[in-house]
Amino acid sequence: MKDYYKYSRLAFIVAxxxxxxxxxxxxANWFSVQGVSPANAPIFGVSGFVEPSIYAMSGTDxxxxxxxxxxxxxxxxxxxxxxxxxxxxxxxxxxxGNLNKxxxxxxxxxxxxxxxxxxxKKYQPGLIDGHVTFSYIPGARVExxxxxxxxxxDAMQGFMANNFVVLPTVIGQLMQQTFYDSAANYHQANIxxxxxxxxxxxxxxxxxxxxxxxxxxxWFRWGHWELAYGAMVGMYGSVAAGNQSNSPxxxxxxxxxxxxxxxxxxxxxxxxxxxxxxxxxQLGDQSYSMTRDGIGFQYxxxxxxxxxxxxxxEYVHGSGWISAPSAFSSxxxxxxxxxxxxxxxxxxxxxxxxxxxxxxxxxxLFFTKRIEADIRYDYYDRLPNNPAQQRIFxxxxxxxxxxxxxxxxxxAGYYFRTLTAPLSSSVPDxxxxxxxxxxxxxxxxxx
Numbered sequence: 060m061k062d063y064y065k066y067s068r069l070a071f072i073v074a075x076x077x078x079x080x081x082x083x084x085x086x087a088n089w090f091s092v093q094g095v096s097p098a099n100a101p102i103f104g105v106s107g108f109v110e111p112s113i114y115a116m117s118g119t120d121x122x123x124x125x126x127x128x129x130x131x132x133x134x135x136x137x138x139x140x141x142x143x144x145x146x147x148x149x150x151x152x153x154x155x156g157n158l159n160k161x162x163x164x165x166x167x168x169x170x171x172x173x174x175x176x177x178x179x180k181k182y183q184p185g186l187i188d189g190h191v192t193f194s195y196i197p198g199a200r201v202e203x204x205x206x207x208x209x210x211x212x213d214a215m216q217g218f219m220a221n222n223f224v225v226l227p228t229v230i231g232q233l234m235q236q237t238f239y240d241s242a243a244n245y246h247q248a249n250i251x252x253x254x255x256x257x258x259x260x261x262x263x264x265x266x267x268x269x270x271x272x273x274x275x276x277x278w279f280r281w282g283h284w285e286l287a288y289g290a291m292v293g294m295y296g297s298v299a300a301g302n303q304s305n306s307p308x309x310x311x312x313x314x315x316x317x318x319x320x321x322x323x324x325x326x327x328x329x330x331x332x333x334x335x336x337x338x339x340x341q342l343g344d345q346s347y348s349m350t351r352d353g354i355g356f357q358y359x360x361x362x363x364x365x366x367x368x369x370x371x372x373e374y375v376h377g378s379g380w381i382s383a384p385s386a387f388s389s390x391x392x393x394x395x396x397x398x399x400x401x402x403x404x405x406x407x408x409x410x411x412x413x414x415x416x417x418x419x420x421x422x423x424l425f426f427t428k429r430i431e432a433d434i435r436y437d438y439y440d441r442l443p444n445n446p447a448q449q450r451i452f453x454x455x456x457x458x459x460x461x462x463x464x465x466x467x468x469x470x471a472g473y474y475f476r477t478l479t480a481p482l483s484s485s486v487p488d489x490x491x492x493x494x495x496x497x498x499x500x501x502x503x504x505x506x
């Protein structure tokens with residue numbers, strides 16, 4: 060019996076170490092948390108999480124000609140069939156450990172219903188993480204496999220660090236890039252900018268901020284100061300989509316931190332960063348330039364302590380390969396035709412002259428050890444270079460979180476959403492006027 064308790068305690072400690080080192084913990088140095096397991100982690104560890112969620116919108120109709128239908132912005136992704144839905148957004152099982160003191164590995168499968176598992180409008184679970192990190196070279200740890208590419212903070216951080224159920228629009232549209240069947244025959248719309256029209260059957264899931272490739276990364280400490288970097292060369296594609304370019308994707312991020320205290324995933328610090336990504340995705344026989352870059356800073360102090368607080372600002376810019384998700388689902392009564400195909404297919408603006416930019420600023424405060432209140436404003440200006448197709452998204456979000464443990468919590472948020480088409484016309488004005496506010500609730504349950 061004594062041996063039973065001895066080994067049960069050991070198993071608990073090992074599980075705790077692996078869980079705390081999982082990539083969805085709250086941390087400022089994501090290269091460290093996600094790329095390398097702690098030195099005392101076992102050879103083999105299993106962890107995971109599930110995110111049961113509820114989304115609710117009014118489902119307001121917009122008018123197109125003599126027809127009316129609920130626009131997709133008022134429907135729950137990725138299916139875009141209902142305005143109120145209960146679903147399991149993410150369900151992930153992960154294997155992680157150290158083969159020796161120089162080699163870490165991490166593999167994760169995604170089984171939830173989200174953009175990553177929505178392949179050609181059908182549910183398809185897949186490998187979302189799969190990399191090995193070699194720490195033999197001082198100053199340059201080498202990570203190989205499916206990697207979170209260096210980029211925006213919202214894209215790099217793990218899901219347990221999310222403070223809102225719904226992402227800022229600039230991240231959801233500009234960074235959570237959808238892959239398209241590059242071999243399909245696409246038509247160009249006869250509208251300003253002449254975008255390619257892409258139906259849902261040719262969408263091969265989102266990137267989940269990850270690409271296959273090789274990354275050199277490391278971090279350095281001098282007292283309270285820390286400098287971290289990551290530089291990646293990879294393939295523009297995924298397991299489901301395959302290689303979508305004949306040219307490499309390159310990405311890099313440099314960040315500096317001042318650490319007030321603590322260590323590991325819940326430390327208190329101030330961090331500032333700058334990052335860059337470039338790829339040349341293909342459509343048919345032609346490749347196009349796609350560039351993303353941004354800057355930001357974050358202040359975190361007193362996580363799960365009364366009056367613990369945080370403040371974050373991030374700006375993201377993009378040029379080329381700007382995606383404008385379809386306004387309506389063709390299943391909603393707007394049959395694709397010469398008049399409506401522009402509204403029931405994604406519009407992809409490929410040329411490097413096409414721009415988009417946005418930012419978000421958010422703050423949070425712990426009223427007690429477990430109760431945290433949050434506020435966020437996010438802004439996204441899509442295609443300011445094309446007045447006829449320009450759309451401006453603005454969202455105020457109010458959130459409330461109840462933290463059961465550092466890795467398990469309940470979240471609720473209300474989103475006051477507006478959409479503006481600066482160059483007024485009947486269809487975009489109708490959609491803009493129909494945009495609903497949104498209520499979203501989610502439980503983040505880790506094991």
